[in-house]
Amino acid sequence: MFVSDLPTIWQKVEVLLLAEKQRIADEIAFYPPPIPACDAQFNYLLEQRAEIAEALWQWRQLAVAGAVEEVEGFLTAVSCISPHTRNTLLASFN
Numbered sequence: 001m002f003v004s005d006l007p008t009i010w011q012k013v014e015v016l017l018l019a020e021k022q023r024i025a026d027e028i029a030f031y032p033p034p035i036p037a038c039d040a041q042f043n044y045l046l047e048q049r050a051e052i053a054e055a056l057w058q059w060r061q062l063a064v065a066g067a068v069e070e071v072e073g074f075l076t077a078v079s080c081i082s083p084h085t086r087n088t089l090l091a092s093f094n
Helices: 003-029 040-065 068-077 083-092
Strands: none
Touching (some): 003 083, 040 068
């Protein structure tokens, strides 16, 4: 990977995380009224929303710090990026 590629990669991951955040928000917004204490899918969406918010915060902290050495660990640990996308992004770091 070339240093000149870094801004593009930072932006690409940011866009992916923001798109996933919007997908989850849309799904929650259009979700039918939940059945009290029985709606595991809705609760799962709320968990995903919290997870993507945390991932975006962590990603932005890495970007501000320019912590390139921690990007691979972040991409490996975060579960809100699909395995295929994760592998593609990781390949761009090698």
